[in-house]
Amino acid sequence: MAYKVTSSERLRPSGAEYETKALLYLMNFRNDSNDIYFFVVDFFNDLTGMDRMGKKLWDMQSKGAKNSSPKAIGKELVTLFKNYRSEIEFGYYLLFLGGVSNTVRIDNSLDIFNISNVKTEAVKKIKEGLLEESQDKTYIEYESIKDEEIESFLNKVQFIVDDRKPSEYVKSILKIHPGIIPDESTLVAIFNEIRDKQSSKKNIGVVENIIIETSFEALDYYHHMTSNEIKILVLGRIINRNPFDKGVPFSFSDILHKAPPEKRKTILEDCQLALSRALFNKNRAEEFWMLFENVYSTIVSNPQDDINKIFLKLDASLIDQSDFDAVSLKYFISIVKDGIE
Known part of the structure; x- marks a missing residue:
């Protein structure tokens, strides 16, 4: 079993906020958030959550656009699709979106949904966008893609539409205790500090074309943060010192x-x-x-x-x-x- 790192990104300033929102979503807003310990940055994808042993993976792609069309959504799925086809097993495939057009959802009240809540015509456009983007990428064997494979992949994708301010993501770490919630400017400053630390992981060594045999080998390259690291940062901001x-x-x-x-x-x-x-x-x-x-x-x-x-x-x-x-x-x-x- 082998996995080759391809198309690792340099920081896109417009997407940095959404990559941090995606991280804090994984850390605090899922039923299985307590199972996620490592947040691997720009290695498998924009962000990949891992359990403590680095064996269970939550693979996430983020897109900050506020009005993504079905075809644009399909194009954004390409890295998740690449990982779906890889020899490493990913437990979850998540697309974190800044917003979607009104042509996407059947029930617009659902901010977390799967392909069953996507309109029939929109599903066709998503497939079209995914295929077009796959054809453009050298890391996907386009000719071997089968329609049933795309169907199976799309049935495993979860879509998350962001509807929170940065400060709300930081509040979620504090479990909403009003006596210790800092003011808005401090919450935003904490969010920005997490964002900057997350972005800095992209500059730790070159990982493009690295080949690994197991998922936890990714941790050897230190492109990750931990939930503990983030909790220390937040607590330290509130008490104006590193508690350790x-x-x-x-x-x-x-x-x-x-x-x-x-x-x-x-x-x-x-x-x-x-x-x-x-x-x-x-x-x-x-x-x-x-x-x-x-x-x-x-x-x-x-x-x-x-x-x-x-x-x-x-x-x-x-x-x-x-x-x-x-x-x-x-x-x-x-x-x-x-x-x-």
């Missing part, structure tokens, strides 16, 4: 220095490990952001309180649902306190 910066948070110093000197390094490492578990535990994502909101609002309301007083004022039920123990929670409180003061 080296060193001891100032507000935690007095607590740490009460411990024997030989224990301090281990205590600090344990606290950082607990924070990592809490932030990256997908099964308790909601609980983490609820506790963070509680910590954040308590600090803002009681700026003169030390760490122990803030600890006592927190909602005990939220603490009990978290991955923190007493010491590591005080460490987390210290990080948030130092960041927002």
Whole structure:
């Protein structure tokens, strides 16, 4: 089994926003979002989601045009079709669209749909566009394409029509807790930072014509981001510091220095490990952001309180649902306190 990387892109500024929206859609808006850990940029396609082992793939092409015709949609499907024909198995084929013309959908209220919601005449035009674009691409053996193969492929494609602002995609990471939602300009700045990091992955080495045998070999070329990386970025923006910066948070110093000197390094490492578990535990994502909101609002309301007083004022039920123990929670409180003061 082999896969050859072809037609990797340079950044198209007009499409960069939609590639980031597509990433955050994969990360937060699907029923299977918790299964997606890696976001591989400009390797198999504009974007490909992967599970932690790099074996299950969500292949995605994005198009920012607001009024795509059926024929234009067909042309945009060509890379997904190439991957459908490849020897690597892709679990999902997704086309993320900025909008579609009124000639496409049977039910215009559906923003996520498959080919069954596409008008008969539009299906013909989609096939026409796909075939035309396939004929233009050297990486597809056009002469071997059969109509039943196109039918089978189109039955596997899911279409997603974007209807959200960039800020809404960032809010989805925070699980919509009003106490920690930054203002609109900060949300857009976070979105733009994710976009820039995503775009920068396109410049890490030349991958054109690379041949791989397995899907997870793509990770060797570091054209990817992770859901953890994005969560750190967002949390860091809110508290004005990287939560995993080296060193001891100032507000935690007095607590740490009460411990024997030989224990301090281990205590600090344990606290950082607990924070990592809490932030990256997908099964308790909601609980983490609820506790963070509680910590954040308590600090803002009681700026003169030390760490122990803030600890006592927190909602005990939220603490009990978290991955923190007493010491590591005080460490987390210290990080948030130092960041927002």
